[in-house]
Amino acid sequence: MYATRPEARPATVEVSVDGVAVMVPVGASAAAAVLLAGAAAIRETAVSGAPRLPYCMMGVCFDCLAEVDGAPNVQACMVTVAAGMRIARQAGARDALLGEAPR
Numbered sequence: 001m002y003a004t005r006p007e008a009r010p011a012t013v014e015v016s017v018d019g020v021a022v023m024v025p026v027g028a029s030a031a032a033a034v035l036l037a038g039a040a041a042i043r044e045t046a047v048s049g050a051p052r053l054p055y056c057m058m059g060v061c062f063d064c065l066a067e068v069d070g071a072p073n074v075q076a077c078m079v080t081v082a083a084g085m086r087i088a089r090q091a092g093a094r095d096a097l098l099g100e101a102p103r
């Protein structure tokens, strides 16, 4: 019904979400990119494997934990997108949480 005038549209950057290119407004969060991509989930819980998507968008719920540019366990809602950013789903506990046994 209403359309945004082309000159009023925000500039965008291209990121990838699980390997799929997504155009995201400059200044948006990586979690917003996940939602814009229409992903079914961005992480699965370590205990039950239940799917999760970003929920609070303000750093409280941790349902947006994802791998961002190769770094696991990043709160995607607290990261501003940058051109070429790679956001990927993570499943279960990450290596950083499991760690190696002390020697």
Ligand code: FES
Pocket (backbone or CB within 6 Å): 031, 053, 054, 055, 056, 057, 058, 059, 060, 061, 062, 063, 064, 065, 075, 076, 077, 078
């Ligand atoms: S969406 Fe809740 S901490 Fe990121």
